[in-house]
Amino acid sequence: MTNSTLAYYNQNAKCFSDSTLNVDMSALYAEFLPLITPQGHILDAGCGSARDAAYFKQQGFIVSAFDASEQLAALASDHLQQPVEVKTFQQLADKNHYDGIWCCASLLHIPKNELPxxxxxxxxxxxxxxxxxxxxxxxxxxxxxxxxxxxxxxxSGLRALVNKYKQMQLVKYWQSVDQRPGRESEVWLNALIKKETAL
Structure with missing residues (x-):
C-alpha cells in the first residue's frame, strides 16, 4: 500500500468505517462460509471496519484480523471486541495457520508487481x-x-496470478455489483481459491 493510500484511510477512517459497516454482504458469505471448517479459524486480512470479521465471529468461527491503517484498526478493534493488529500483507508470516482467509476489497491496494x-x-x-x-x-x-x-x-489476470502456484486451485470466480448506495455501476471480480494438500 502506498503512503498516500494509507494516509487516506487514516484521515478518513471514521467516515470509511461508517460507510461500510451496514453493507449487505450475505451473498458473499454464502459462497465462502460453507467451505470453511465449522468453528474454524478465519483471518480477515485488511479488515477495514471489521464488519465481516464480526459476522464470522457471530457464526461461531475463531477470528483474527489486521489492517494497515492504525486508525481503522482501532475502530475495528472496538467493533470486533478483540484486538485488531496493525500490519500489512507484506508482514504476514503465518504458516499453515488458517482454515480461511478473507481478503474483501483489500488486495486491490497492493501494487501489481507485489501481488505474486x-x-x-x-x-x-x-x-x-x-x-x-x-x-x-x-x-x-x-x-x-x-x-x-x-x-x-x-x-485472465486472476488466472495468471493463481496459476503461478501449484498448491493454489481456483475454485470459482464471478462478477458482482457494488452493494453501497450510489455505487451500483461499479463491478467487482470475486474468487474462491483452495490450497491443495502438498504434492
Whole structure:
C-alpha cells in the first residue's frame, strides 16, 4: 500500500468505517462460509471496519484480523471486541495457520508487481484445504483515484496470478455489483481459491 493510500484511510477512517459497516454482504458469505471448517479459524486480512470479521465471529468461527491503517484498526478493534493488529500483507508470516482467509476489497491496494509475493504469503498462511476469498475492482489497470492507488483485475489476470502456484486451485470466480448506495455501476471480480494438500 502506498503512503498516500494509507494516509487516506487514516484521515478518513471514521467516515470509511461508517460507510461500510451496514453493507449487505450475505451473498458473499454464502459462497465462502460453507467451505470453511465449522468453528474454524478465519483471518480477515485488511479488515477495514471489521464488519465481516464480526459476522464470522457471530457464526461461531475463531477470528483474527489486521489492517494497515492504525486508525481503522482501532475502530475495528472496538467493533470486533478483540484486538485488531496493525500490519500489512507484506508482514504476514503465518504458516499453515488458517482454515480461511478473507481478503474483501483489500488486495486491490497492493501494487501489481507485489501481488505474486502477496499471494505466496496467503498460500503459506492457509492450512491444507484452506479457502482464500479475494475481490478486486474489475479491470486490468493500475490507477490513482482520490489519492488511493488501485490494482484492478479481470478473469485472465486472476488466472495468471493463481496459476503461478501449484498448491493454489481456483475454485470459482464471478462478477458482482457494488452493494453501497450510489455505487451500483461499479463491478467487482470475486474468487474462491483452495490450497491443495502438498504434492
Amino acid at each position: 509475493q502477496t499471494f505466496l504469503k496467503l498460500q503459506n498462511a492457509l492450512k491444507p484445504n484452506g479457502i482464500l476469498y479475494v475481490s478486486f475492482k474489475y479491470g486490468r489497470q493500475e490507477r490513482l483515484h482520490n489519492g488511493r492507488k488501485f490494482t484492478d483485475l479481470n478473469e
